[in-house]
Amino acid sequence: MIKLGLIVNPIAGMGGSVGLKGTDGDIIYKALKMGATSIASQKLNQFLSNIKNEDNLFITSAPGKMGANYLKNFTIKYEILGEIGDFTSAKDTKRIATQMIENGIELLIFSGGDGTARDIYDAIGLRKPVVAIPSGVKMLSPVFALNPRAAAQIINRFLENFTETVEREVLDIDEDLVRKDILKSKLYGYLKVPKILNLFQSGKSGSRIGGLEEENKREIAQFMVKSMEDDTLYLLGPGTTIKAITDYLKLPKTLLGVDAIYNKQIIGIDLNEQGILNLLSKYENKKIIITPIGGQGFIFGRGNKQITPKILKLVGHKNILIIASKGKISELECLRVDTGDIETDELLKGLNRVIIGYKEEQIVQIKA
Structure with a gap:
């Protein structure tokens, strides 16, 4: 049986429909005032519904809305690791990701956007591979699957002992260049992913000039x-x-x-x-x-x-x-x-x- 980790950023993507460019920091409070609602459940349901080899899978999940809440309606075997309060933050993501590595997971699944990818990089670096379910606003980094269904396909392959990995970039918008009307991503670090690259998105290239x-x-x-x-x-x-x-x-x-x-x-x-x-x-x-x-x-x-x-x-x-x-x-x-x-x-x-x-x-x- 293969043990995988699951961490969900419950506020990722909430700024999208209300026209905000993310939900990092205090922006989430503005998003909530504007009527934003969580999209995490929709993304996780699409992902979990497409997992095929449940008998060979055991998930170590973050608690509550950071993971376990979405597993309750499925038959996948899981345990809960860590504690969270009513309001979650990047500190929770980093702490629980570190604990999962120490607990012996073989791959970490996370759901969020580029900000979440940065938090995961800060916590685990290249120690274990990851698969990112796209649920943020920007998602420039090529560690994200094409969609939740593609993320499930990657996990299905991993459960069949496909363990070859490759390093991919963790990217975010270069805000200094945005102010000059140039859209360009900035390299933050690298994470390892299973080498099934047709199911991962490519990284964003910068605004072409000339x-x-x-x-x-x-x-x-x-x-x-x-x-x-x-x-x-x-x-x-x-x-x-x-x-x-x-x-x-x-x-x-x-x-x-x-x-x-x-x-x-x-x-x-x-x-x-x-x-x-x-x-x-x-x-x-x-x-x-x-x-x-x-x-x-x-x-x-x-x-x-x-x-x-x-x-x-x-x-x-x-x-x-x-x-x-x-x-x-x-x-x-x-x-x-x-x-x-x-x-x-x-x-x-x-x-x-x-x-x-x-x-x-x-x-x-x-x-x-």
Whole structure:
């Protein structure tokens, strides 16, 4: 029987739908005041429902909402390690992760975002491999599985004695560069993961810069602006490729947020889910303009969680416009979605056109 550890960050991802860029530190209190709710149960249920080899598995779990609460509805054998209070923090994650290593686990499963990955690195370094269930807001680090179901597939392989590992980066946003309108990840450290890399996401590449790249973005922006329909609401996702559109219109843009324009004028800045829903109720015609995350290929489910499955269903997949520079799209095998809702992911899957220049497009596969 193989002993694995389980630690859940119960507040990870809560800032997404309310338009915050994470829940680190005191930001969680702001998220709660704005109506944020936990997504941990949804992610863990998807993960645990896809574990196949339960007879060969024993889990050492963090207590309560940091792990054990989600195991109660399953038949997986487990024990509880450590203690937590009503409010949890990074200190709990680090302490319990250390205790699990001392308790002899062979691999640590954790659920959270890049902040949680940093905490796990601080606690265990390269002593044991990990599998990260994506449930944060950003999730730039390539230690995260593509989605909870992929995380379960990795564990199933590990339980079949697949033990080869590889080191992968723990990344986070470089906030100094964000203030200069450059999206780039910063290396924090390394964690070991099972070497089943087709089930892990890639790390985010930085904003591509250079004369040809910037000219390509301007061409895309020019085409998008000239193609804009009157009396239509356009929701603009995060990223420098999208920002080129507002730069062309001489309008402001939140680099990491979702903004809205109507008849080529800004009508919403850094919107959360409720703000977007309010606008959708006012305007009959609506579209979303989105760009994939460089290196990863995600168009939904990473960094833009305020665009929820509810919003995507209201807008409709035919009204989603994807843009990407030629350099960015050339590095991607496919585009990906991980909205947290399997039905929505299925609706978005398939071949889709990506605008890559002025009157230029490329057909790309979207996978869930």
